[in-house]
Amino acid sequence: MLTTVPTPAGVPVPLTETGSDPWPQTVLEVDGLTVGWGATAVERPAVENVSFRLAAETDTALVGPNGAGKSTLVQAVLGILPRQAGTVRVLGAPLSPSGRLPAAVRAQVAYLPQQLTVDGRFPLTVAEAVGLGWEPSGLRLPWAGRRGRGAAVRVALERTGCADLADRLISELSTGQWKRVLLAFCLVRPRQLLVLDEAQAGLDPQAADQFLRLLFDLRRSEGWAVLQISHDLEMVRRTCDRVLCLNRSLRCQGSPEIALSPAQLERLYGRGYVPYHHHHSRP
Amino acid sequence: MSLPAAEWLELLRFPFMQRALLAGLLSGSLGGLLGSVAVLRQLSFFSDALGHSALLGISLGVLLGVEPTLVLIPFAALFALVVAQLVERSRLPSDALLNIVYSSSLAIAVVVLRLLSARAGSLEQLLFGDILAVSWGDLAQQALLLAAVLLYLLLTRRAQILVSLDQGLAVSQGVAVGRQRLLFVVVLAVVVALSIKAVGVLLISAFVVIPACSARLISSSFGVYVPLASAIGAGCGVTGLLASAAFNLPSGPCVVIVQLVSFLLALLIRSRRLQPG
Numbered sequence: 429m430l431t432t433v434p435t436p437a438g439v440p441v442p443l444t445e446t447g448s449d450p451w452p453q454t455v456l457e458v459d460g461l462t463v464g465w466g467a468t469a470v471e472r473p474a475v476e477n478v479s480f481r482l483a484a485e486t487d488t489a490l491v492g493p494n495g496a497g498k499s500t501l502v503q504a505v506l507g508i509l510p511r512q513a514g515t516v517r518v519l520g521a522p523l524s525p526s527g528r529l530p531a532a533v534r535a536q537v538a539y540l541p542q543q544l545t546v547d548g549r550f551p552l553t554v555a556e557a558v559g560l561g562w563e564p565s566g567l568r569l570p571w572a573g574r575r576g577r578g579a580a581v582r583v584a585l586e587r588t589g590c591a592d593l594a595d596r597l598i599s600e601l602s603t604g605q606w607k608r609v610l611l612a613f614c615l616v617r618p619r620q621l622l623v624l625d626e627a628q629a630g631l632d633p634q635a636a637d638q639f640l641r642l643l644f645d646l647r648r649s650e651g652w653a654v655l656q657i658s659h660d661l662e663m664v665r666r667t668c669d670r671v672l673c674l675n676r677s678l679r680c681q682g683s684p685e686i687a688l689s690p691a692q693l694e695r696l697y698g699r700g701y702v703p704y705h706h707h708h709s710r711p
Numbered sequence: 712m713s714l715p716a717a718e719w720l721e722l723l724r725f726p727f728m729q730r731a732l733l734a735g736l737l738s739g740s741l742g743g744l745l746g747s748v749a750v751l752r753q754l755s756f757f758s759d760a761l762g763h764s765a766l767l768g769i770s771l772g773v774l775l776g777v778e779p780t781l782v783l784i785p786f787a788a789l790f791a792l793v794v795a796q797l798v799e800r801s802r803l804p805s806d807a808l809l810n811i812v813y814s815s816s817l818a819i820a821v822v823v824l825r826l827l828s829a830r831a832g833s834l835e836q837l838l839f840g841d842i843l844a845v846s847w848g849d850l851a852q853q854a855l856l857l858a859a860v861l862l863y864l865l866l867t868r869r870a871q872i873l874v875s876l877d878q879g880l881a882v883s884q885g886v887a888v889g890r891q892r893l894l895f896v897v898v899l900a901v902v903v904a905l906s907i908k909a910v911g912v913l914l915i916s917a918f919v920v921i922p923a924c925s926a927r928l929i930s931s932s933f934g935v936y937v938p939l940a941s942a943i944g945a946g947c948g949v950t951g952l953l954a955s956a957a958f959n960l961p962s963g964p965c966v967v968i969v970q971l972v973s974f975l976l977a978l979l980i981r982s983r984r985l986q987p988g
Binding site for chain 2 (some may be wrong): 503506507508527528529531534535537538539541544546547548549550551552553556557560561563564565566567568569570595597623
């Protein structure tokens, strides 16, 4: 069964599935989130009045046309961008207006930005980069916990197939290798929430397939709740549990069957929409 | 014309020369250490602007009749904070904005100093530094600053790397990016302000940028990069001073020329490594 809410245009659209409690443990709770900047922030915010919840061990896709505010939304949820209104709670802890979370909660969150362009030769090895994901935030001498960090980094690199890259500089990696290293960065310590901004961007179909397979397997084994922005609706349909359809405001959310129905897609992307997808082998 | 070896060795026995060598070691090491992060953070031009603004701070001190060093540190720190905010909030490209800041700071400072007829004779000394004039007190100040900067970079290493890599990633990992960025520019400003006497307004950015770039070209990891940048800075400081004594040339420019040689050597090493086979 679906509930409906009026859109800014006044057209009721499905918002959430109801019935049995689908939230065994809420990892992320967003309520009435509005984000905007510049002179038009008040009249036309980039993201307006968005509410959703993410349950533990679920894979949620955030879809919508270019300029719909997807990256803005996830960055506001993570505290990277300031919000105008609304609340965000991660594992029950409120995100402060300045984007702060308690250190223990922050350590449970990992984020893969859309593009992480390393300018020129960056003297940081893959093992050192992944080690940064293991270290807690705050003041700490570099040699503190060296042994534990080394062991965790080795395991994370092996599980992501990056063991042979450990001593390479991050600026010498291909996009595909870099994305796998970032997954190792997430994997190096236990996490509960993983946020990906177009993880497939810059990857050829084969590399995208490999990355998605790895993400899919790790998500299952680690029990991560995943929130990922994607334009690949075919992949979303096959691998995600829930879909959030965004075009400045949340137009629809629910299972892929419901949220990605032709009628919903036309409402989200406009008439004459042609879906984009890779030809995946698995999962 | 170079000095004969005996005279050159004799020169090293003078306390002012020993102090100068220590100052070269300390300021070179400090420049390399802080420069290693400044270069990754793309703040090379910022350090240049800070150097030029220091002259404005000195002229302010002269104008107020206060010991310039006392005015210089708070002035440089405040100036760094204001310029950092300006760069962040202005819609102009940062290189253009910093160019406006540093050229106008220099122009105002020179005019003020000339009008006051103060320091007129030593303007060149301010522009190029006078490492031979450093006192034991200056050296103690630099040693303390080096220890403080080393501790600061060691404790905030993770934050410094993450902020240099990607600010969004840094925030998501619990780094207070805004605070870290401001703190770094204040530390950079203080180091620049205290190094002006030895290094000079025009050459200070070379001390921050060149050793770090040389180290960046040949370092195989971050663990190697930062100590190597500091060691190159220190080595160039001492070698440049020895060369300046041997050839009776100005010390600051000699150090920068040695830094340039080190950079060219690093380029050569890098290109050799990239050659197949």
